[in-house]
Amino acid sequence: MSQTDARTNGGAPAGPSIAELMAVELARRLRGDDVAVMGTASALPQIACRLAKATHAPDLWFVAGGTCGVNPRLAPAVPSCCDEDLLRADTAVPLSDVVLLEGRGDVFTVFFSGGLQIDAHGNCNLVSVGDRARPSLRGPGTVGLPFLARVGRVLIYTMAHNPRTFVERVDFLGGPGFLDGPASWAAAGLTGGGPAAVVTPLCTMGFDSQTLRMRLETVHPGVTVHEVVEATGFEVVVPEVVPPTPLPTDEQIAILRGIDSDGLLKGR
Amino acid sequence: MSQTDARTNGGAPAGPSIAELMAVELARRLRGDDVAVMGTASALPQIACRLAKATHAPDLWFVAGGTCGVNPRLAPAVPSCCDEDLLRADTAVPLSDVVLLEGRGDVFTVFFSGGLQIDAHGNCNLVSVGDRARPSLRGPGTVGLPFLARVGRVLIYTMAHNPRTFVERVDFLGGPGFLDGPASWAAAGLTGGGPAAVVTPLCTMGFDSQTLRMRLETVHPGVTVHEVVEATGFEVVVPEVVPPTPLPTDEQIAILRGIDSDGLLKGR
Amino acid sequence: MNKVLSLHDAVERHVLDGVGLLAVGGMHLHNNPMALVREVVRQGQRIRRLLTSPCGAFNAELLIAAGLVEEIATSYVGFEHLGLAPAFRRSAEDGSLRVLECDEAYITHGLNAGAGGLPFAPLPAGLEVSDVWKANPESFRLVEDPFTGTRVLAGAPLRPDVALVHAAEADTAGNAVLAGAHFVDRVMAMAARTVVLQVERVVPTEVISRHPVGTTIPGFLVHAVVEVPGGCHPTASHGHYRVDEDHLRRYLALAGGAEGPRAYVEQYVRGSGEADYLQAQRAPASGEAFA
């Protein structure tokens, strides 16, 4: 998706940029037994996967949708999910196979998602804002987001944390989160586990186990809870204690910058 | 299919064997705009296709099902449709693609068929003789024969012309011919053109345009119409004049033996 | 049979004005058959319905910018990390372009159904919770699973009348090799009634024969082969050259204004033949790519 609202990093040059911090936050949520898949403009999750493999989850598998390189090894990381360089990988398969396997429901355990709109229950929308027939903003389209209904854990990320992106209810439900909450989620009987985390330039969020609404977990360095609440277009669940997001270690940053040697995340 | 009843050739060593004559008969029925497909134990139609390409139909395409070599070029010809040598071809595709395209109905124009039983309307059976639950003969199985319903022209060949093979009605309809004749054929509304020819060690047959029953076209050298009628387990349509099957030219035989340099057809 | 045609003749012969369903291969800004697309624009062939791969890009954008597309069946049109597709976006917003909302699963499985003569493509349970099918009742229906009795989503088969597909190499009979990623181009070629291939170069059959099973398109599916070295520009051609992001950024800057897309079409496409276009793009930065 288009990431036009990237918050620039005000920290010292040596410190992590916001996007680098976000990559570390995503990496932290990947496990050695995961098979992750990601699509359009997915430099951030690709870097997160490579970082996870290089640190705590060496057995992680990830597929860069588009080219469908399996565990692409390249440095520098590339901004397009269809770059030929992503075929420098353990192996690669046709996209039609990956699309097929996305439907199996027990192959890919993690799916990275995002949206022009992301709502309180983690539903994502890349199609249109306003009435779909005459939208105020026509997005590119939903690509593979309907598969979110079948995948183990959905990790949502966006560079735009503002009330236009974070809305109470998406205008078009392309990528299902917890739908309209506990009742509709239970009624749908989906095999997927739903959204597991939302990583933004301001904070990392999870979901309240009762209401299945987005719930603040940690705030990034220099960000206040109030700022998150103001930037979110719905009432985010705020626990009594909101710890700061852990800072990446020097080792994590060094590895990450070795992967992202063109600095795709550095200035963002 | 198993070809246990091959009639041995009584002619001079230099003349064509029965199987060679049959290959020429099949080749004659292929056109330059055909795309032909064949399966199990298909040395005979493969040789026929190569012969046709080398003579009157250079633009013919053929796919050796199994390996799915496209226009395999090898000499010697091989008896298995899955032989690795069949990949010495213009190109090759996965079998799953060929199976898919067989269903499209407008890609393959010729399908070679055969059977443990072949009936008066050209239906083929490779599954079982007698009651399917406790058959007197269990055949190997029907493979892709149901696709006959969708293909332009079906060319049937068998090395066994006897009343056990040529029966009034197949016990199991695996590969559809003209079903139960004109009424059922019309009712089925199939997109395929049905069987176009039947080539055996005794003769070449077509189908009567009114009754859609097998109709004698030509008898092979040294074979009488009476012999064909006796060897056929149903009443074959016999026209007033039954010409002899044209003899292969010396050029055809020379080309054929260049392809079949291991002599798969020579002694049969 | 020699299927090699000039760019002009291939499009004139196979892409008829008012074509019912035209599919364009490639994915995002990679392997878009742009020379064929530009020639469609030059000849002004109108397209009743355009179908993209799961991610259309400059292939769809240019045809829309030229005003040739009545409807589009797609799950994505955009410039990936470079931004939204301005002509697509504007036409969809003002209602001049009807969008048949699809998702990646439907495009892929719908093409597969088209390739196989399969009557329809049932989709995995759970996909029905998205709004996609509700927005596109023509392409999607609910159907009862005859084995479980549950209602599942099904897509109509996708049978392009014509597919424009890029491959790295082909022989004169149309046997083609895909270099790099396949995207869904092989499936698209299998599903289409007519396939027009754009290739970097025509090679002897012996070159094609060396490639292993699974990497080629058989020639019996292909109706015309057009050799246009560099013809994917400004998109990438895997194995040959990369995306010309500078060119695309210039397009995006120009297309920011409402008349921008048409101005681009006039200047870069209608205003010059393909050879002149490609010649003009041999800027120092991308010169090697078209050598």
Next chain:
Amino acid sequence: MNKVLSLHDAVERHVLDGVGLLAVGGMHLHNNPMALVREVVRQGQRIRRLLTSPCGAFNAELLIAAGLVEEIATSYVGFEHLGLAPAFRRSAEDGSLRVLECDEAYITHGLNAGAGGLPFAPLPAGLEVSDVWKANPESFRLVEDPFTGTRVLAGAPLRPDVALVHAAEADTAGNAVLAGAHFVDRVMAMAARTVVLQVERVVPTEVISRHPVGTTIPGFLVHAVVEVPGGCHPTASHGHYRVDEDHLRRYLALAGGAEGPRAYVEQYVRGSGEADYLQAQRAPASGEAFA
């Protein structure tokens, strides 16, 4: 993660006694994963239902000869130009083996449906005129095409609990390369819950990485890798060795008698470990093949 296991451990761990649906790869007498099949026989694991590719061969015949198979879903079991499969034929004729009649289209599209979580596999119009589906009401149903209202044939998805598949090479993580023909082995691997790969050799990942898109099985689908050079014997291994027709003709001669198949199993499989079997097959005629 190193997935390389011994033949014994791979079968013991992944092919449980009474396995619900066991699929065996290869087609006709080529690329049959015979070392794995023989080990299943040695361990005596019973198979509730066996699934072959469109053309099963010695892979199915041996399991049936060993008396391990309750039901078989297949569209062909035989020895192609060498003749019928005696144990299969006899067991089907005397009713001791239940045959679920399939055709090539259903096996291929049913596995595709299994791989994709697709609820079922609608089949091309016209296939319903054959008797196949009437003989197998468990696997086939008629369903109304929601787009045309016509009744079409549909097959149930095929989801093997375990697939035994041969590949030429794999790395320790299970990324595998298919040499030669693919048959339906890639689709079978995608459809199965557990994949046990038999390979000619284990190679570094760098070797796998050199192969192009479309020729490999990704390791995340694979649960165990077993290295058995020569392990397809007496069937062929594309890229490595040919069919041992002499051995198979000896089997067919022996199996002409009712007790023949079991005698073969006792002598050649239960009576010896895999290494001894392969050693014994290094006869002068086929010696090079196993070098």
